Every structure is written in structure tokens, then in C-alpha cells.
Amino acid sequence: MNIREKLKDKKRIVIKIGSSSLTHKETGRLDLIKLEILVRELADLHNQGKEVIVVSSGAIAVGRAAMGLQEKPSRLSEKQACAAIGQARLMMIYQKLFAEYSQTAAQVLITKYTMVNDITRENARNTFQSLLDMGAIPVVNENDTVSTDEIEFVNTFGDNDTLSALVAALVDADMLILLSDIDGLFTDDPNVNPNAEFIDVVEKLDDHLMKMGKGSTGSKVGTGGMATKLSAARIATGAGADMVIANGNDFHNIHRIVEGRSCGTLFVGNKKEEFFLIDYIEKLL
Numbered sequence: 001m002n003i004r005e006k007l008k009d010k011k012r013i014v015i016k017i018g019s020s021s022l023t024h025k026e027t028g029r030l031d032l033i034k035l036e037i038l039v040r041e042l043a044d045l046h047n048q049g050k051e052v053i054v055v056s057s058g059a060i061a062v063g064r065a066a067m068g069l070q071e072k073p074s075r076l077s078e079k080q081a082c083a084a085i086g087q088a089r090l091m092m093i094y095q096k097l098f099a100e101y102s103q104t105a106a107q108v109l110i111t112k113y114t115m116v117n118d119i120t121r122e123n124a125r126n127t128f129q130s131l132l133d134m135g136a137i138p139v140v141n142e143n144d145t146v147s148t149d150e151i152e153f154v155n156t157f158g159d160n161d162t163l164s165a166l167v168a169a170l171v172d173a174d175m176l177i178l179l180s181d182i183d184g185l186f187t188d189d190p191n192v193n194p195n196a197e198f199i200d201v202v203e204k205l206d207d208h209l210m211k212m213g214k215g216s217t218g219s220k221v222g223t224g225g226m227a228t229k230l231s232a233a234r235i236a237t238g239a240g241a242d243m244v245i246a247n248g249n250d251f252h253n254i255h256r257i258v259e260g261r262s263c264g265t266l267f268v269g270n271k272k273e274e275f276f277l278i279d280y281i282e283k284l285l
Helices: 005-009 032-047 059-066 076-099 112-116 118-134 160-170 226-238 253-258 277-283
Strands: 012-017 051-056 105-110 137-142 175-180 242-247 265-267
Touching: 005 242, 005 253, 012 032, 012 160, 032 051, 032 076, 032 137, 032 253, 051 076, 051 118, 051 160, 059 076, 076 105, 076 137, 105 118, 112 118, 112 160, 112 277, 118 137, 118 160, 118 277, 137 160, 160 175, 160 226, 160 277, 175 226, 175 253, 226 242, 226 265, 226 277, 242 253
Parallel strands: 012 051, 012 175, 051 137, 105 137, 175 242
Antiparallel strands: 242 265
16 A cells, blocks of 8 residues: 555544745735635545644734734734734634534644643643534644744744644644645755755654754745754654645645645654653753
């Protein structure tokens, strides 16, 4: 059996959507046509009997556009204000679009510090399980209004790439899909090196591959470069989940991946005998 054929059988799927995949490049405002396609794809996965969790960026970008700010705000308080405005708008649109397909979206805002504490981490796990049991689709984001890690210390803590991997590990997901503004993993930065070669499948994530991640991102609305995606892959695959990095410019890639077609870079899950999520979380603090 082709290694990608096994993706058809994945039951619990976490899908991370980057800011640049949700917004118009020129204005920073939400791309509503793409959002409708995204929700239809996710609703159809749910109709197939799969459990879907969405980790959605975009709150700060949406808030910034709503307030007419042309550039990313520089002060932390402004970023958090934009997050408060944008998260409410983003969730309102998700709720409306999912309702068109008789689906229920549920907002889940967490921080990495929620994950550090044994009690709150277990509470989060139980909440996710209850939502999935009820048939809801959790829409997760870091609580940017009160959390400074993602906003201020991106190079140290990562962004929603890391958060999505932690969520995938927390809920024992079968697969994590990272959708961003890149096609997958290359041997070098394809924007700089035209001879960079695309890597279709990674069966083992070694130190050599980790060094391919460069802490840069091609987008002015997002925060995560390839380095955070490879760190996410290490967490997700270590927890036993397969992970795919694919381009979010076309949300139809979601069903292509789940159908086992060649799309993006597949990182094969390789569950460690002694995988302790708290060990990975503490490295981020």
C-alpha cells in the first residue's frame, strides 16, 4: 500500500490555517470566498464521520483590517486589542458559515501555560473530547488578548504551528495538516534558491532535516516560518500522528490530502515509546 493511502483511514484530524491563507494579500481583510471553500471542505470531512479540529490564525490580521491599520501594530497592547476585535469577528463568520452546512463551531482559546499545568491540560483534553462527542467542530486559537508569547517572542515560542502540534498530541489526533503559503518542505528556500528540491515524504525527522528550517516567513500577516513547522512535525510525529505541510492557497488540498493523493510534504508518524507532552511544552517556555 502506498504510504499516502493510509491517510484515507485517519479519523481524528487537526487542521491549522495560517493568516496568509485566510486574508487578501493587498488589504489584509478576510478572503470570504476562500473561507467558504474552507468551511465546506471541513464540513464534508465531518460528514464523512471524521472528527475535525481547526487551529485558526488570523485574529490580529482581521482586527487590524477592521480598524483600518495598514501595517502590523508594533505595540503589544495594540496587537492584543486587534486580537480581541478580530477574534470575535473571525468566530462570528465561522459560526455563520458552518451553520449553512448544519455544523456547529466551538471557540477554544488556550495558551501554552494552560498546557503546562497538569490540571488545566487535562481539563482542556476533556473539553475537546466532549466537543467532539457532541459533534461540534472546535476552532482553536491562542488567546492573544492575554497571552504575549505568540505575539512578542515568535522566534522563541513559535506560533500556531506549534500550538496545532500540541493540540494534536493532546487529543491523540491521527493526522495534523498545516496549511500555509508554502507547498511543503524543500532542500532550501525556493524563494531564494531556484534549484531547491521538493521533499515528498519524510519518514524520519533527523537533525539534518531540522536544519533545513529557516526562521523566516514569506508573509507579512503570519508569524511562522519553516523552523516552527519542523518543530511542530517533531511534536506531532513523536505523538504518533502523521503530519502534512501543504499550500493553503487552495483549500481543496484538504480533501486531496485525506484522499491519499500526493499533495504537500508528508511527515510519517513515529510514536515514541516514552512520549511525554509536558517535556515538549517545557522546552517552549
